Amino acid sequence: MTLLDFSKISYLSLEYFVLVGVSLLIYYIIGSLPGRIRKFQWLVLLVSSTVFYYLVIDREIRVFLLFIGTIIISYLGALILSSTSGVIRKVLFIFVAVIAIAPLMIVKCGVLIRPFFPKDLLTITNFIIPVGLSFYSLQVYGYLYDVYKKKITPEKNILRYFLFVSFFPHIVQGPIARYESLSKELFCCPQYDERKVVRGFQLIIWGFFLKYMIAERAALFVDAVFDHYKAYLGLFVLIAGILYSLQLYTDFLSCVCISLGIAEMFGIVLTQNFERPYLSTSIRDFWRRWHISLSSWLRDYVYIPLGGNRKGVIWKYVNLMTTFLISGIWHGNGYRYVAWGALHGVYQLGGGGIAGGLIGDIKKSIGIKTGSTLERCVDRLVTFLLVMIAWIIFRADKLRVGLSMVGSIFTVYNPWILFDDSLLRLGLDWKDWIVLIASILLLFKVEELQERGQVIRDRILDQPIWFRWGTYLACIGVVIVFGIYGFGFDAKAFIYGSF
């Protein structure tokens, strides 16, 4: 019997970090060899990525073949695209793109297209959903579109292209990479750089902190309320909504931190996916900071190709709504996701144009000065509340349930639950609440410093070794002792991994 069981590998498992450790060792051994050998350094990443993907799909050969099929079709399609022009080029692009993202379309639009297809067909498609489908499909589409638009030249080496699609730190949950930027990182043959490795390590620790100290702890309360939505109304929903907003953010951010951290240990810089979204002062600002790789993908491959704001105000709004509806559909197979996307579209239209002037007038009438700290605080609070309401619909079992839960915030009066220990009986006792609140405060303190342009990781790196190591060990110890994980809890999966 061995300690490691690779059949249950995930981004949080010991097996994954063993894979990373071994890959790092070989990667940098090759990196220290002469140039003609070193240029094959990326092959280590290719092997690791292939092994990881094969393991993470539980050695399901049909899923693996579907994944490889998508890569081969898009690879060949891009090569042929580059040698065609005119209508043929356009038709070929549409043909290849549709084939490449067909599995994603079927999975995501299942509930919407169900009436038009035999029941059995959808059952089959549910059975073979590949891990990371939502992310690598967008990556492949973006690659094909960029080749079609001649922004990039197609990759000739299929193994290099395979690595671009399958790069293991981000295959399951993003960030969604662009070939133009990621290819420069993947094939640059870096040598061992202690500073980069440690910076990556710092991000991994932070990722675990976010996941186990905030996301998983908040989930205990959130699940208790959302799983019994008929019993918990009013203030319960408001608190669960706030916690779910934080849970979703920290859960996703933690995975991104771990992905970015591991990539950085390999000397590869992935794009940032978050820029402190809950410090946003408007919905538009929120979408500049939340899931940046998806937002920018939707902007570049949906909104702008649809015409963006180039065809007048009406078409701008139509395109915006279309983009947000697609964003909603991408997140999941259900009407509540569509509604969530639509709601954000409405927020954009309201805040950005139709009601923008009105909001300014209201602020002026109640004495909030433009550009003041108070205005920034009010804007942040209002933005957070709007985002939170959308998240409640997003998290609820069904659209109808979500709407009723949101409604109860405004119609059910139960402020006494703040004082009669009701909140201590829903998965979190008072000690958990203290740890949760302290962790959230720490998160916001860090974000505030980042907002001011400070790079905390670099500041720690500039300290003496005893301080650095003491900090790392203390953080790891805190997560081990106070984190929510292990026996009795299911903290293995990330929320966004299921989108």
Add this chain to the structure above:
Amino acid sequence: MGVVMKKVIKPVAFISLLITLVWLLNHTLTLKRMYDYFEPHTETFRGFYQMERNTVDVIILGSSHAGAAYNPEEMYKETHIRSYNLGSTLQKSWVSYYWTKEALKYQSPKLILFDCFYLFRNGDDEAAARLALDYMRMGEVKLEALKTQMRLYENEKEGVENFIFPFRRYHQRWKELGERDFTWVEDEAETSVYKGYWFYNNVVPVETYEPLVEEELGTDKAKLNDVALAWFMKLDDLCKENGIKLVLINSPSAAFTNEQHNAVAALAADIGTSFIDFCMSDVDAEIRIDKDKDFFNTGSNPHMNQSGARKVSRYLAHRIIEEGWVEGCQDSQWEEAIDFSNGAYNDFELKNTNDFNDYLNLLKNGNYEIFISGYENAKGKLNAENLEQIKNLNLDFGVKEEDTAYIAITDGNNASFERSSGVSEKYECTVRGDRVRVVMKSGKDRAGIISSIKINDLEYSKNLKGLNIVVYSMYRHCVIDSVNFDTTIDEITCHR
């Protein structure tokens, strides 16, 4: 050198520190119950590893019945049998098998006593099986045992790391961490004095206990559990391979039936060994189990308390010698723990004594810190003999007729504080190396007359008329008794 330092030595040094941290947290967060009265579980297994190699001649296996009934120190006192009790809560025979395998790495026992209670069941209590393996040292045997555990309970997907790194299972314990979680290094030495025995102090009458009579046994046999039997046969093979005598035993029980006896006796005959059934009337005639005094609990499966265990262990010690299975041998490891064992029996007697003079006499044990707080006039109707017994605890007890407050602290030989007055008294101190906080009050309070003894902020005083006494055991690190003797009436009455 600089490059090597950067690329190799620093990462290795950091990883070493990280492993040390994880090791420390593993130990800190793991459940500790050695000082608990109810089922100390397998923490005393730590002590097994402290025994000198090849000195344990007899190993006792089985469930809680075994843990509570067979006291190795008592056996040693009788015939110098060197035994260790590896019984654990709900111990299944597969757990017994792996613990035997583990034990053979360190010891070469001549006799294994297997309590048969779990031959009739395999149980689905996964937590107990986990607890039994917590303190087994990491190695091939433990990994094999964990694999069996995961297979039997169909939790293979959970991952072996939950078993190998106990902090993954116990990390929620940060909410209840106490002194012992931070003193496990210094407690290590104390684990071996128990020799795996569970010192139960409660006395609960078991009316339904009746020994089995040979003539009434009949021929019907109960069915042994298939899984339990299969693992027992593996244990038998293991013993035979290593030249160890395997003997089946059964502790006194009100739930053991004629059919069960017949089944175990037949099994013993099949494998060519003996079966000592303490439920049988012929054995009972020798040990004389008192159903009013020798059981710890009632219900369907009563267990022995210290009194019952003393009788069973003494008999067993002599029987082993008589059968010639093992010879007695003097050994300092058992010799040095006799005081502890006697002290533990003193605890038992103390907890079950209602006579004032006897009680005070037992307090002179020297292992206690005794806190006394008076309510109204503590002297009351105490007679000369009573006062003499109090003074034997090195207390002056100069309580006057008009005094309503009295506070005293003594270890039985030296009084560290004693005061009485007509108003009120209050005293705070710490004991056992400043680790235990004590706040005592006696006399008039805002709410009336009070007699309070708070230890680590918990009220232990009965707060009744007369003398309220709280006994803290310096060995067991806990309060072992709280009692009130009403000294204001002619016949001193005990309240618990």
